[in-house]
Structures are given as C-alpha cells and as structure tokens.
Amino acid sequence: MQCSSGVRSWERPVNRPPELLYPQADVAERLALGGSDEALANGTKADLQAAKRLAKRLYNLDGFRKSDVARHLGKNNEFSQMVAEEYLSNFNFTGLTIDQALRTFLRQFALMGETQERERVLAHFSRRYRQCNPEKCGEENVLQSVHLQPGRSQRWKRLPQRSAK
Numbered sequence: 001m002q003c004s005s006g007v008r009s010w011e012r013p014v015n016r017p018p019e020l021l022y023p024q025a026d027v028a029e030r031l032a033l034g035g036s037d038e039a040l041a042n043g044t045k046a047d048l049q050a051a052k053r054l055a056k057r058l059y060n061l062d063g064f065r066k067s068d069v070a071r072h073l074g075k076n077n078e079f080s081q082m083v084a085e086e087y088l089s090n091f092n093f094t095g096l097t098i099d100q101a102l103r104t105f106l107r108q109f110a111l112m113g114e115t116q117e118r119e120r121v122l123a124h125f126s127r128r129y130r131q132c133n134p135e136k137c138g139e140e141n142v143l144q145s146v147h148l149q150p151g152r153s154q155r156w157k158r159l160p161q162r163s164a165k
Helices: 027-033 045-059 066-073 078-088 098-107 115-132 134-138
Strands: 142-147 155-160
Touching: 045 066, 045 078, 066 078, 066 115, 078 115, 098 115, 115 134
Parallel strands: none
Antiparallel strands: 142 155
8 A cells, every 4th residue: 555655554454363463462461452453553552552451450450460460560572661651650659768669569469570570670660769759869860779689688789870861
C-alpha cells in the first residue's frame, strides 16, 4: 500500500492472535492483552493499553501470585518497561523515607529472580521514588541505592546521579 508521500506502509492482518503479534510475550502477558487484534504493534496506543491492563492485574494480584510480579517487572523489553512504569504508578512514595518506601513496595510482591532482573525492578522503584520526592533526590549529587543479596545483610552503595539536562 502506498501512502501519499510514496512511502510504503504495511497493513497488519486483522485476525492474528496476540502470540503471533508479540511472540515473546508469555501466557500471562497474552491474557492481559485480552485477545485484541490491535495489541502490541510496537509503540502504539495498544501497547500502552495492554501494559496498563497487565499492570493493574499484577497490582491487584488478579490471576497472579506475589511471586509472579517481579518476573514481569524485571524483564528487559519495552513492553515490560511500560508495564513496570504503570505498575509503579499505583504507589505514592511522597514524603516517605527511602526505606519506608522500599518496605511499602516490597510488601506488595516477592522480589525474586536473577540479579539483573532484581536490579531492573529496583531501578523502576528508584525512578518512581524520585518522581514522588524530587526535593530529596535533587539536592544531592548522589543516589543511595540498596542492594539486597540473599544470605547477606543489606549494603549501601553510592552511585553518581545523572544530571538532568
């Protein structure tokens, strides 16, 4: 199909199931998509709507266990990042200290998975905490981040904060 600009655009077949539209999505993600034929055409409104639906179901543990949540939030793909952002929007950390906010966050689900997956989940938490408390994080040039390791005590690591330009 030709656009008026002469650039070719492709139409998507109408009745394709979600697993073919987004093959790397697992069963739970496909359930959240609701079988919509417009689901997950990279970067579309359908992506965001599907992410919102899955995030809501994860937050309410609607068809999920606490142990399922981190698995979805810790994946390294665009859809999971949207899900994580939507999931974290359910938390209001305004005025909480970082340890109070972290306890509130971790009460909702079980932080499990590989180290990289746990770090991605904590990075999502960190972004949301900074959104809710810009005055606490903006004054310093460093960010305190907690690294939780099984079998070890908590340790604090100082990381340089990216400058907002």
